[in-house]
Amino acid sequence: MPAPLGPEDFLAFDRRQAALGQLLFYDKILSGNRNIACATCHHPTLGTGDRLSLGIGEGGEGLGQRRSAGLGGNRIRKRIPRNAPGLWNLGAKEIRTLFHDGRLSIAETYENGFNSPAEEWLPQGFNSLLAAQAVFPVTAQFEMAGNPKENEIAGAIHDRIDSAWPILAKRVRVIPEYGRLFVSAFDHVKRPEDVTIVEIANALAAFQAIEWQSHDSPFDRFLSGDESALNASGKRGLELFYGKAGCARCHTGKLLSDQKFHALGLPPFGPGRTRLHDPMVRDVGVMGETDLLEDAYRFRTPMLRNVELTAPYGHNGAYPTLEGIVRHHLDPDGMLKTWRPETARLPEAPWLAGIDFMVWKDPREMARQALFRDIAPTAVSDLEISDLVAFLRALTGTSSVTAPPFGIPDAVPSGLPIDR
Structure with a gap:
């Protein structure tokens, strides 16, 4: 640890x-x-x-899951390719x-x-x-x-x-x-x-x-010597995280991230962050930066403090719950087979519906993605998954979350409205 x-x-x-x-x-x-x-x-x-799988940027209206894709000539032309x-x-x-x-x-x-x-x-x-x-x-x-x-x-x-x-x-x-x-x-x-x-x-x-x-979570207190900061389920989850489940192979160090890139086989959808020469909708991850084939479909390991607050999970927000993303890490191909499009949090945009899940109709692209996996199936029980989730919730800050130094201002100098 x-x-x-x-x-x-x-x-x-x-x-x-x-x-x-x-x-x-x-x-x-x-x-x-x-x-x-x-x-x-x-x-x-x-x-x-923003609590969305793929965000609604310029042209949208509202905040969070209430945000719409806009209307008429102001409607969005494309979803944000990746999760905020x-x-x-x-x-x-x-x-x-x-x-x-x-x-x-x-x-x-x-x-x-x-x-x-x-x-x-x-x-x-x-x-x-x-x-x-x-x-x-x-x-x-x-x-x-x-x-x-x-x-x-x-x-x-x-x-x-x-x-x-x-x-x-x-x-x-x-x-x-x-x-x-x-x-x-x-x-x-x-x-x-x-x-x-x-x-x-x-x-x-x-x-x-x-x-x-943010560094005032129960886990931080536990690391500082307060054994009572984690409940029994959280302690079991900690042992799994740093042991049998293998989470700490990538989620390591003080920030719980190795700051590297890994292929998890997350369910693909959305427009993808395509490169100029890509002939189809896809997102090749860090390969888009390095142009190295071995980097294909690999994405940066996220830091985990306050992860309970930052759903949905994955580079494209494929899973709305901690349990879902944990299960995917433990059985990537099995979860990919059972994942359904309605799992994604995508504000309605009928004019984009043909693009949202187009990649699933491309068997060659799906086969390419299946070749890249940096995680292997790990057998754990439902109770152990519950314990892992309990540990992840113990990474949530306390006063750093509820009483930040500045907060939301009452007004801004431009006079424009503030999203609240």
Whole structure:
């Protein structure tokens, strides 16, 4: 078992910048059509996710499982290809890769210090990997940017990814309250005109890293020596997790993730994150980043603290319950055979129905996916599965979840509505 997770395992961030980042996180000003915020798909009342298998981004209406796919000309053109991950503990020092397919990582590939979809066009000056990540959802057509010809952000991205960031920065800094807050929060910013996408991203990262730092679960207390922190079922589950069930082979270390990539054979559906040359709907995982055949269908191991709060599970949200995803890990091919499309949490969008489960009609693609498995069947009883679930629930934080440092603001400087 790991040593207890603590404040020393996290990067330090400026609380003035975090307070500014709180406003930006909930403000729809950062979206192309001013109709979706970071918080829409990563909401604290929804465990910092959206409770959907595949999210409804730009063009949708509502929050969480009540979110609809929109109407008429504003309806969505595509589902988000992957599940919206939770935001817990993303300020940890040991994290060096983000996104389900690892397409953003700390690296010396370019002078900016990161390997990313923006390559050499990513600016310098980000305070963390989390800050670098923050600039990509705002440039994604189906997440926050919108469709070409709808707004100046989407139009600029169509030219080149970095063309949109100066437009977004100006949109924010010309709001008087934001201008004052940036000058106050960043020592090098002397006037609002100095604000760039880097300062916006650094503020967002500071907020997320401080707001959702969580290491006060019963498991953390148990690691610190409090034997009574886990009940009998949780203790049995812990023994299974680190023993017979083999969970800790990948869910290891203080963050309960090896930060690597594994093929689990999850039921495929949705549009997939296809590459330019893919002739069919599919998602090849980290192979899309590395172009190595041995990486096909492998996805990043998620961290597990507060996992109880972040359903549904898997890179595409294939399982709505902890029991379901646990059973899949213990019998991947058996669970794949019995999985049904109605298990997925997909807001109704009849015009996308032909795409949602198209991959199941492609026997060659399904056969390719079946070749890649990094987990093998493990015989466990129903009682043991119940114990494993009890242990996973013991990873849920207490005051870090119920009383975060900042919370949801009453209003944002743009005056746009806040999702609640």
